[in-house]
Amino acid sequence: MALLEDIRQAVIDGNAKATVQKVEEGLAAGLDANRILNDALISGMQEVGRLFEEGEYFVPEMLIAARAMTAALKILRPLLAAQGVRALGKIAIGTVQGDLHDIGKSLVIMMLEGAGFEIVDLGIDVPAERFVEAARGGAQIVAMSALLTTTMTNMKTVIDALKAENVRDQVRVLIGGAPITQSYADEIGADGYAPDATSAVRVAQQLLGKAG
Numbered sequence: 001m002a003l004l005e006d007i008r009q010a011v012i013d014g015n016a017k018a019t020v021q022k023v024e025e026g027l028a029a030g031l032d033a034n035r036i037l038n039d040a041l042i043s044g045m046q047e048v049g050r051l052f053e054e055g056e057y058f059v060p061e062m063l064i065a066a067r068a069m070t071a072a073l074k075i076l077r078p079l080l081a082a083q084g085v086r087a088l089g090k091i092a093i094g095t096v097q098g099d100l101h102d103i104g105k106s107l108v109i110m111m112l113e114g115a116g117f118e119i120v121d122l123g124i125d126v127p128a129e130r131f132v133e134a135a136r137g138g139a140q141i142v143a144m145s146a147l148l149t150t151t152m153t154n155m156k157t158v159i160d161a162l163k164a165e166n167v168r169d170q171v172r173v174l175i176g177g178a179p180i181t182q183s184y185a186d187e188i189g190a191d192g193y194a195p196d197a198t199s200a201v202r203v204a205q206q207l208l209g210k211a212g
């Protein structure tokens, strides 16, 4: 569909204004918010990743593409998250230390909020101690995001810190991000892994015994 392709291209070009304008146009024309997210925005970011890998794009291009995507997500947020649902449990989520990627985390937050979870957003570049504090503060799930192979190892650092501080048994640990796999989750002793924001909701429900 031409409009979806226009939105995708606007993200690749890093044109926030055009991205927002086209998303609004799409919604007005009756396009589904999920379709805009998956077929235009996420697909556009995947292409940006590919261009970066091939040396055609550099960090500044990635950054402006990320800004365009973030601007569009603000519009989609209320549409993707259903309102006023009951609290299913408290989840503290952050991107691990050394890692500044937050678009995937924002999407996971949106979906979890929409499903009725209370979210504590710890932000990006989060040191292990902050995850430990969140566990002490009553979060039932500690969720971590990592996009870099060099920072994903900090997920294990957090799990080790939770153990050292005697709070590992109080929480369930959920992890995700592009380089993460189920086998990595098993290897570091995380309780759950999900490959995307939609399945993050299902896994979070399962972890708290509220299977959906």
Ligand code: B12
Binding pocket: 042, 045, 046, 048, 049, 050, 052, 053, 059, 060, 062, 063, 066, 098, 099, 100, 101, 102, 103, 104, 105, 107, 108, 143, 144, 145, 146, 147, 148, 149, 150, 174, 175, 176, 177, 178, 179, 193, 194, 195, 196, 197, 198, 200
């Ligand atoms: C945008 C982007 C950036 C932006 C980030 C802006 C921002 N606000 O987030 C900027 C420009 C800052 C950036 C910087 C860098 N980046 Co970058 N970046 C990307 C890019 C293009 C897109 C990431 C993204 O937003 N994807 C879209 C979202 C929706 O997908 P997602 O993050 O995977 O999230 C989904 C799932 O993974 C999952 N998920 C995510 N988190 C969680 C958490 C939980 C609990 C669960 C259950 C699920 C879950 O659900 C999400 C939704 O479905 C990727 C390429 C790619 N294809 O991933 C490279 C990429 C991740 N970056 C890369 C690199 C190398 C870097 C830099 C080192 C570059 C440099 N030389 O400086 C720096 C590192 C900075 C740092 N310290 O973090 C590499 C990583 C390579 C590797 N294997 O380690 C990639 C893969 C590009 C590439 N192909 O080489 N980057």
